[in-house]
Amino acid sequence: MTTLKDIAEAVGVSISTVSRVINSDVTKHVSEETKSKIWRAVQELGYAPNESARKLVMKKNSASKQPSMQIGFISSWTLYSAEQDPFFMTIFAGMRKMLEDYGYSFAYVYTFKELRNEATLHKVLNEQRVDGVIVFGDVDEEHDIVGLIQKHVPAVVGVMSDSPDIQNINFNHIAAAETAVNHLIAQGHRQIGFIGGYGHDGELESEDRFIGYKLSMQKADLDIREEWLINTAWVVDRSYSWMLEMLDRNQGKPLPTAIFAASDRLALPAMRAAIERGFRVPQDIAFIGIDNIELSQYTSPPLSTIHVPKFELGMTAVKTLIDYMQSDFKPSFQLLMPHELIVRQSSDYTRNE
Numbered sequence: 001m002t003t004l005k006d007i008a009e010a011v012g013v014s015i016s017t018v019s020r021v022i023n024s025d026v027t028k029h030v031s032e033e034t035k036s037k038i039w040r041a042v043q044e045l046g047y048a049p050n051e052s053a054r055k056l057v058m059k060k061n062s063a064s065k066q067p068s069m070q071i072g073f074i075s076s077w078t079l080y081s082a083e084q085d086p087f088f089m090t091i092f093a094g095m096r097k098m099l100e101d102y103g104y105s106f107a108y109v110y111t112f113k114e115l116r117n118e119a120t121l122h123k124v125l126n127e128q129r130v131d132g133v134i135v136f137g138d139v140d141e142e143h144d145i146v147g148l149i150q151k152h153v154p155a156v157v158g159v160m161s162d163s164p165d166i167q168n169i170n171f172n173h174i175a176a177a178e179t180a181v182n183h184l185i186a187q188g189h190r191q192i193g194f195i196g197g198y199g200h201d202g203e204l205e206s207e208d209r210f211i212g213y214k215l216s217m218q219k220a221d222l223d224i225r226e227e228w229l230i231n232t233a234w235v236v237d238r239s240y241s242w243m244l245e246m247l248d249r250n251q252g253k254p255l256p257t258a259i260f261a262a263s264d265r266l267a268l269p270a271m272r273a274a275i276e277r278g279f280r281v282p283q284d285i286a287f288i289g290i291d292n293i294e295l296s297q298y299t300s301p302p303l304s305t306i307h308v309p310k311f312e313l314g315m316t317a318v319k320t321l322i323d324y325m326q327s328d329f330k331p332s333f334q335l336l337m338p339h340e341l342i343v344r345q346s347s348d349y350t351r352n353e
Contacts (some may be wrong), residue, residue, distance in 0.1 A: 075111050132154060213260055
């Protein structure tokens with residue numbers, strides 16, 4: 001069993017210094033470099049506070065065969081942005097519903113940014129014991145943290161994650177985007193613009209929904225014009241202001257007759273901007289989004305979109321995690337949920353004749 005003395009000897013500091021760092025005691029200053037060395041030693045040597053007591057509790061749980069009934073949740077999104085997004089909140093509601101059905105609850109909710117703090121990461125790995133963890137969003141830069149979690153937690157499942165090392169519940173973003181653009185093409189549009197955000201590397205080109213847009217345009221032999229592409233970096237306010245800017249900048253020049261937005265939250269402000277500039281929707285500019293958030297059916301005109309089974313996605317993630325927690329067989333796979341085209345007045349000429 002690793003002790004504070006082992007940590008102190010490995011780092012070359014006193015036992016009291018190790019104790020102060022692990023217990024977040026700020027009465028005496030400890031340099032950030034020393035703190036980092038201590039936390040690295042903690043991880044490498046496998047130190048866990050109150051080890052004997054923890055093992056006793058685990059032994060009792062094992063004997064009674066009763067689960068701790070708690071799981072963890074870690075998101076690549078900031079919690080503020082997640083709470084503002086109806087797409088995320090519907091997925092999260094699906095998770096909570098399934099957890100309640102099975103008698104589980106969330107032990108903690110963290111972001112990867114918070115887990116970059118070594119004290120917080122140590123707490124998650126060694127003190128907040130859970131049966132499983134759900135990882136939400138891309139983890140391209142967080143593989144080390146995910147790897148540590150997998151060593152300490154029996155089961156890890158991703159939701160809309162890009163990690164090849166964990167089971168992932170998702171939908172085909174590229175195919176969903178192609179479905180949206182193909183609908184616009186079927187309506188007779190040949191000049192189609194795009195509004196979206198960056199991908200995992202910060203560039204528009206790597207984002208799946210832009211890739212789907214690009215594939216559909218190329219298959220139909222249609223030009224992609226740089227002046228009709230708006231990269232909002234997923235900031236909703238920019239969709240409105242930059243759509244106004246594009247329309248004003250191209251006065252007297254060719255304009256897109258349709259816009260595919262990578263989410264409904266980006267489509268709605270852009271559609272408002274077009275209407276404010278006197279364009280008719282869909283007669284002058286048609287719009288379609290992705291996600292089918294509840295508000296999209298109540299706009300004027302109602303927004304065409306790609307329906308994603310968000311609530312079911314969240315439920316499926318929890319059900320998969322619980323199945324994994326109860327089984328020794330944990331194959332890596334990606335389960336893709338279906339998507340569906342929802343045609344409303346913002347893109348359908350036949351409903352506006």
